[in-house]
Amino acid sequence: xxxxxxxxxxxxxxxxxxxxxxxxxxxxxxxxxxxxxxxxxxxxxxxxxxxxxxxxxxxxxxxxxxxxxxxxxxxxxxxxxxxxxxxxxxxxxxxxxxxxxxxxxxxxxxxxxxxxxxxxxxxxxxxxxxxxxxxxxxxxxxxxxxxxxxxxxxxxxxxxxxxxxxxxxxxxxxxxxxxxxxxxxxxxxxxxxxxxxxxxxxxxxxxxxxxxxxxxxxxxxxxxxxxxxxxxxxxxxxxxxxxxxxxxxxxxxxxxxxxxxxxxxxxxxxxxxxxxxxxxxxxxxxxxxxxxxxxxxxxxxxxxxxxxxxxxxxxxxxxxxxxxxxxxxxxxxxxxxxxxxxxxxxxxxxxxxxxxxxxxxxxxxxxxxxxxxxxxxxxxxxxxxxxxxxxxxxxxxxxxxxxxxxxxxxxxxxxxxxxxxxxxxxxxxxxxxxxxxxxxxxxxxxxxxxxxxxxxxxxxxxxxxxxxxxxxxxxxxxxxxxxxxxxxxxxxxxxxxxxxxxxxxxxxxxxxxxxxxxxxxxxxxxxxxxx
Ligand code: MSP
Numbered sequence: 072x073x074x075x076x077x078x079x080x081x082x083x084x085x086x087x088x089x090x091x092x093x094x095x096x097x098x099x100x101x102x103x104x105x106x107x108x109x110x111x112x113x114x115x116x117x118x119x120x121x122x123x124x125x126x127x128x129x130x131x132x133x134x135x136x137x138x139x140x141x142x143x144x145x146x147x148x149x150x151x152x153x154x155x156x157x158x159x160x161x162x163x164x165x166x167x168x169x170x171x172x173x174x175x176x177x178x179x180x181x182x183x184x185x186x187x188x189x190x191x192x193x194x195x196x197x198x199x200x201x202x203x204x205x206x207x208x209x210x211x212x213x214x215x216x217x218x219x220x221x222x223x224x225x226x227x228x229x230x231x232x233x234x235x236x237x238x239x240x241x242x243x244x245x246x247x248x249x250x251x252x253x254x255x256x257x258x259x260x261x262x263x264x265x266x267x268x269x270x271x272x273x274x275x276x277x278x279x280x281x282x283x284x285x286x287x288x289x290x291x292x293x294x295x296x297x298x299x300x301x302x303x304x305x306x307x308x309x310x311x312x313x314x315x316x317x318x319x320x321x322x323x324x325x326x327x328x329x330x331x332x333x334x335x336x337x338x339x340x341x342x343x344x345x346x347x348x349x350x351x352x353x354x355x356x357x358x359x360x361x362x363x364x365x366x367x368x369x370x371x372x373x374x375x376x377x378x379x380x381x382x383x384x385x386x387x388x389x390x391x392x393x394x395x396x397x398x399x400x401x402x403x404x405x406x407x408x409x410x411x412x413x414x415x416x417x418x419x420x421x422x423x424x425x426x427x428x429x430x431x432x433x434x435x436x437x438x439x440x441x442x443x444x445x446x447x448x449x450x451x452x453x454x455x456x457x458x459x460x461x462x463x464x465x466x467x468x469x470x471x472x473x474x475x476x477x478x479x480x481x482x483x484x485x486x487x488x489x490x491x492x493x494x495x496x497x498x499x500x501x502x503x504x505x506x507x508x509x510x511x512x513x514x515x516x517x518x519x520x521x522x523x524x525x526x527x528x529x530x531x532x533x534x535x536x537x538x539x540x541x542x543x544x545x546x547x548x549x550x551x552x553x554x555x556x557x558x559x560x561x562x563x564x565x566x567x568x569x570x571x572x573x574x575x576x577x578x579x580x581x582x583x584x585x586x587x588x589x590x591x592x593x594x595x596x597x598x599x600x601x602x
Contacts, residue, residue, distance in 0.1 A: 075113040077334040078104050079308050081342060082119045082164050085145040086126040089152050090381060091374050091419055092339065094391035095407045099371060100337040101158040102408055103485050105545030110573050115331050117311055118153070119164025120146050124300040125202060125279075128286040138286045139167065152392050156400050157548055164307040166288075175298060175306050176291040177316025178358065179277075183292050187234050187357050188277065190293075197226040202283060204228075231278040231290060233302070238353040239271050245352065245362050253367075255348070256484055257414040260340065260370045264348040275350060277302045305351045308334055308366070319359045333366045343370050369485055372416040381419075389419050398597060401547045402428045405491075408546050413486040425597045431491075432550075435498045436539065437594035442505060443532040444557060444590035450514045451529060457583035458530045467531045470500050471538070471578050478542055487546065494542050501535050504528070533558065534581050541576050550593055559588040 080100045083093050097118055104116040122142040131141035146165060153160070164171070182188045196205045200221030211217045245251040246265050255261035278296040279287065287297030313328040321329070338347050352365055373380070376387040395403050406424040409431070411417035447453055460468070477493035505528070513525040537558055544551035551571070555561075560570060560581070569575070 073113055074330055075115045076104070076107040077115045077117070077312065077331040078107075079117045079164075079334050079336050081336075081338045082121040082166065082304055082307055083149060084124075084126065085120045085122050085142045085149070086124075086130045087383070088145065089149050089391060091389035091391050091394075091407075092381065093149075094152065094156060094403070095374055095411075096337060096339060096371060097153060097158045098156060098404050098407050099485075099487065101156075101160070102404075102487050102545045103335075103337070103369075104159070105548065106482060109541070109545060109571060111569075115162060115312070116160045117162040117164055117308070117334075118158070118160045119162075119307060119311070120149055120166070121300070121304045121307075122146065122166045123287045123297075123303055125284055125286075128284060131286075142167065148392075152395075155392065155395050156404065162311050164311045166303055166307060168311075171307060171310045172288050174310035174314060174316050175288050175303050178306060178354075179298060179302075180291045181316055181319065182233065182357060183231075185357075187237075188231055189234070190229060191232050192227060192229050193276070194227045195225070196223050197228075198223055228280065230276050230280070231293070231296065232274040233277045233354075234357075235275045235350070235353055236271065236273055238356055239268065241356060242268050242271075242349065242352060245356075245365065248362060250363060250365065254365060255343070255368045255370060257370065260343055260368075260414070264344060267344045268349060271345075271349060275302075301346050301350055302354070305346065305354060308336065308351075309355075321360055321364060333364050335367045335369060337369045337371065340370050340372055343368065370414065372411065372414055374411070374417055374419045376419055378418060394421070394424070398424060398428065401550050402432070402597065404546055405432060408487045409491045409495075410488070412488060413484065422599070425599055428594065429596050431495050431498075432594035433596040435495060435502065436543075437592065439498055439502050439505075439532065439539075440536055440554060440557065440593060441590045443529070443536060444587055446510050446514075447529050447533060447587050448589065450510065450525060453586045453588075455530050455533055455581060455583070455585045455587065456526045457579065457581065457585075458527050460579040463531065463578065464527070467504070467535075468578070470497055471535070473497075474538075474542075475576065490542070491546060494539055497535070498539060501532055505532060530581070533587060534578065537581060538576050538578070541571055541573070544571055553593050557588045557590060557593070559586060 078100055080096050083089065100116060100118065104114045107114050127142060128138055131138040134141065179188065193204060196216065197203070198205055198216070198220035205216055205220060205223070209216055209220065216223055243265070246261070246268065252261065255264060277299050278290055279299050281295055281297060284297055287299070288303050290296045290298060309328070309332070312331045313325050315325055315328070318324055336347060347368055355365060375381065376389070379385065379387070381388050391403065402424065406427050410423055410427055447455065474493055474497040478490050481487070481489035481493065508524070508528045510525055510528050513521045513528070516522070536554060537560060540551045540554035555570060
């Protein structure tokens with residue numbers, strides 16, 4: 072059985088509406104999943120929502136709704152947004168799903184039986200307002216706890232702890248092994264992770280007494296407690312892939328699970344340390360996952376607003392739903408994938424969104440499509456004469472070779488911005504190629520060599536557009552279909568099942584005598600309202 076490519080995103084908190092950061096991550100994972108489908112890989116793409124925890128409980132109380140109803144309503148918003156943004160996933164991870172709860176409880180029970188989880192007393196300063204114990208890290212420069220913590224009392228509370236510290240040496244060793252050294256992309260994040268693990272001390276509190284928090288998964292061995300969020304949330308990556316918590320040996324796990332695992336987790340930089348870089352591998356290790364079955368992490372940067380973090384209190388949260396309504400889902404996808412350097416932060420700007428759409432899509436790709444089809448219609452009645460790859464001019468061939476090389480180089484590190492750049496630069500080359508060859512002048516000439524050159528130019532341009540459509544299809548699935556419709560490159564005519572595949576990115580696939588369709592504007596320019 073071929074192994075599917077298993078990709079996940081973080082599961083989003085459901086204590087508020089989706090924002091642009093959520094949208095970026097889901098589109099990024101969707102684009103990677105689509106590239107893999109294009110390669111012919113089977114894909115299992117899991118995304119979903121993180122529905123438990125303090126914040127949700129508080130937000131639900133504020134609006135007077137039972138927490139389940141509250142998260143159901145917000146979850147519906149996420150689902151509708153992913154549909155609108157063409158995010159095509161194969162599995163939906165919602166942490167209130169009974170299947171997930173059962174798996175989390177099974178894991179907790181096993182780790183408890185194996186003494187990886189123990190009960191202990193916590194004593195210290197407690198902020199009633201923030202409902203958390205405070206450590207010295209929370210003290211201000213004057214040594215006092217600031218007013219944001221409200222009333223502070225001395226408390227003693229019993230909780231359950233997961234033996235994190237016991238696995239520190241293992242994790243350090245793993246991160247220095249061949250697999251561990253490149254388990255995080257970009258590499259500088261792996262270095263940060265190693266530094267953090269070196270400083271690791273203490274175990275992880277994984278419970279909250281029900282008197283403090285009731286909206287969570289009950290501990291199977293003590294019904295007075297619920298599981299604290301990260302343990303619950305991280306488990307989604309295996310619970311929804313068919314992991315059986317009652318089986319401790321990895322190789323005895325159901326084959327449907329083993330076949331998917333390990334995953335590539337797409338996450339933001341804020342949840343690498345400690346959650347995905349420390350808790351998660353240690354949880355998996357404690358559960359008996361061998362080192363070669365540790366997941367890989369793709370860590371992306373953040374979208375900021377004029378250099379500042381988006382936040383509800385600053386009132387600068389960008390709503391992807393209304394942006395998609397205003398500019399179209401694909402203009403938004405294109406912007407999010409092209410205007411950020413993989414792994415780095417970027418500034419979100421509506422103006423840039425419009426600029427990128429107008430320059431790259433309307434003026435460049437859209438223009439190439441439009442003028443090419445117009446000329447094929449006008450000068451050749453829509454019919455193409457194939458030029459075999461061996462006779463294709465050297466500038467076209469070398470441009471094509473360079474495009475494929477750059478595109479393929481961007482894939483292993485999932486740098487969608489570089490893949491897009493390679494395509495758009497080659498699009499510009501072809502717009503320049505048309506200007507340099509002046510087909511309108513060739514059309515006026517009756518010299519057979521000019522007519523032959525015109526035939527060639529038209530074929531080269533049309534063939535390049537077919538290839539651009541395939542390469543850009545993970546980012547712009549609907550526009551790519553639209554290009555193929557205009558090229559009249561229908562399934563039946565292509566005579567192949569899969570017109571959209573990397574195998575079809577071979578020069579010279581449009582057959583002799585192929586008749587193209589009529590041009591229609593695919594990326595109308597966006598005119599900005601005068602401010
Ligand atoms: N629920 C946890 C994740 C649990 S995964 C087992 C969580 N949720 S979140 O809603 O706060 O964030 C979800 C994802 O969105 C995270 O990967 C986070 O990094 C990402 N982003 C949140 N804000 C972002 C930006 N402003 N920009 C880009 N991505 C950001 O953390």
